[in-house]
Amino acid sequence: MTELVTAGADLPRLRELNSLSVVRALRAHPPATVTELSQRTGLSRPAVDVIAQGLVTDGWASLLEPGANSVVGRPARRYQFRATAGHVIGVDVGAHKVLALIADLDGNIVRSLRHSVAADAGPAARLAELDAVVNACLSEAGMTPSDIWAVTVGVTGAVDAAGRTSFFTPLPGWQNVDLTAHLGGRFACPILVENDCKLATLAERWKGAASDANDIVYVLAGMRTGAGLIIDGILRRGFGGAAGELGALKQVRWLDAPAHLQNCPGVPGTVGPDDAAAWVFNAAREGDKAARRAVNRYVKDLAVGTAALVLTLDPQVVIFGGGFSRSADLMLDPLRRELERLCLRMPEVRASTLGADAVALGALKLALNEVDDRLFSAGLSAPVAPRRAATPASSG
Amino acid sequence: MTELVTAGADLPRLRELNSLSVVRALRAHPPATVTELSQRTGLSRPAVDVIAQGLVTDGWASLLEPGANSVVGRPARRYQFRATAGHVIGVDVGAHKVLALIADLDGNIVRSLRHSVAADAGPAARLAELDAVVNACLSEAGMTPSDIWAVTVGVTGAVDAAGRTSFFTPLPGWQNVDLTAHLGGRFACPILVENDCKLATLAERWKGAASDANDIVYVLAGMRTGAGLIIDGILRRGFGGAAGELGALKQVRWLDAPAHLQNCPGVPGTVGPDDAAAWVFNAAREGDKAARRAVNRYVKDLAVGTAALVLTLDPQVVIFGGGFSRSADLMLDPLRRELERLCLRMPEVRASTLGADAVALGALKLALNEVDDRLFSAGLSAPVAPRRAATPASSG
DNA sequence: GCTGTTTTGTAAAGCTCGAAGCGTATGTGG
């Protein structure tokens, strides 16, 4: 009737909260004994004991066989979170490839598969390749779609709340492709679609160069330039999912920045447009004057937009990622110098440590976050795949 | 010893959580009967009853005298949150004035006082005026500093985590003035110092034009141009407190934008530089061609930076505030047109509804938030003024 | 003015959960 201002908690809820607390402690430092869990959660040993046994019978935790016990005294039972209770899929649908990863609830990658796709492939062909990769990856792992608890797909371009690439995408014919609906037929679990750049940002914070920071600006530097934002530890999408699309503003010079590299004088005619940048970076490394000038011009332009992000958000760290980050050795210091000149408070500037898998890793992480959110809000009844709340019927 | 991963809750903590839950319900819909509170919190009537009585004896709530009871049945006791249990102060230290507001815990303004200050006053004189206003306001309200639970002071310029204006401020000699230390001698409660622009943003969300939105970009348009950001309902300061200082980047044209108004041809020599903008707005309203052109140029420049913010954050709403927002009728539509051209997803654009008190109101809100945070994290023992955790000794 | 109705206040019983304490089990080291 009346909306709940704030839910008051009764005893069963208390037990649930403490169970979740134990699960968190279990995941943070596995494997753990009852005594350790008791210390970490602040609960008494007997309380943790019954909770841990309940987790085992529910399937959330498992007992480790007693191994080498260095300490004197009765050896403690060692519990561990049963990460294999569920799995998630992260997919990167890029211009040239489709990469799928399957991981367990702790993020351990169980299976990965990568197919190449022609850059000019249409949406139907690309979707078919997506299905093929996901299917093959699942069967290689000996799983069915019902074993999957969440799916995330990363695509290029801003993605709206419904999971559609509504604005712009370089993938041919990809506007308004409804991936949620496309995958919804086979997966009953939550399906998330997200911008590749945002996912790469998430990945850098998960197991990349920004794992220690909570306020992160990620700059994707490549043939396309983009940005991803983590503020207060949370990936920000914006009200309509279009956060980080600063590159669309021509005053920040991100649109034309890669042209400095592509149009650099001295690039041999035998080098294709996609490889021109790599050639320029190599030439610059070997001392070629024109190449160095091109790189410097590129960095100068990149720095304008980066400075706009830094001045707007004042992050702790800026991550320099994307395809060009392989040549970060050439550009990191010039970029720092430019930012020093343009910004009020200088953030740390670091190069990405993740390679081409960053987007798929971020997709994995987003799916894991979704699972955790549901776990910690809905409570842990039994480890089964969650189901989407509503399936908005919409044609792809 | 070991850091707590997540605190497990025991029974006393449960009661505390439920008490807070009742307090929240009480504040959301005052006055409230036990039955209403029971429905809103989901707790049983007897549980709410003992909690409510406890709140009354602690001083957090009070009983309302039974008034007209339209319904049949035994009249219910009506409880209300005792907002006068504590008070907070919000101060705006501006270029021309010092404005102090005192409010109770519900944000009802109890007392306000405004002193004018010369724009070229030095830091000592300005601090003296600040003390005078705060003292007078307190004594007029019949209070002492120990009655105050939190103090917030708004100043121009980026404020770092320690509460110092470390970067730039137009207030003469104000660099590195340590307001926290200055006020720390007389107030034992938390003292917050914050950028005026951020506080105005907070005020617009509290009781201004953005009360329905959680993702807000506030643009302060005046002789100085600034920005404040609310993302996911929370005011964002950035890692070093310098978020929103996009204006420092010359490519976004905010620095020179007001010059279009000041240097507009046709401004009589009798009009001072501070009043030139107002003259131009009036002239534009009356159809003066040169004035209209100046206003349009100004809006065009303002829109570049605003578009950078919008493209970066994709907010739900952009608030057009600051001194020039009095002339929003002239500029709102042109600003919308420019943004439509520059942005991917168009946010709502609204004019500020708060006048010159916005900064002080925001300061009040920040102080109230601080009180609430402490309340809801530390629990409610008895309504007394909180004390600062650590007083970092630093000379002003 | 009395009675019935309706809603609130209050008391008692029961249940669940966590804390504390204590005896028991199971290892290591001498």
Add this chain to the structure above:
DNA sequence: CCACATACGCTTCGAGCTTTACAAAACAGC
């Protein structure tokens, strides 16, 4: 084989919430 250290598991106790039941207070209608 014995002493010791640590972990397990049982019992007792207390706190807090819910349910149920009953008393109290006001209004409506006769």
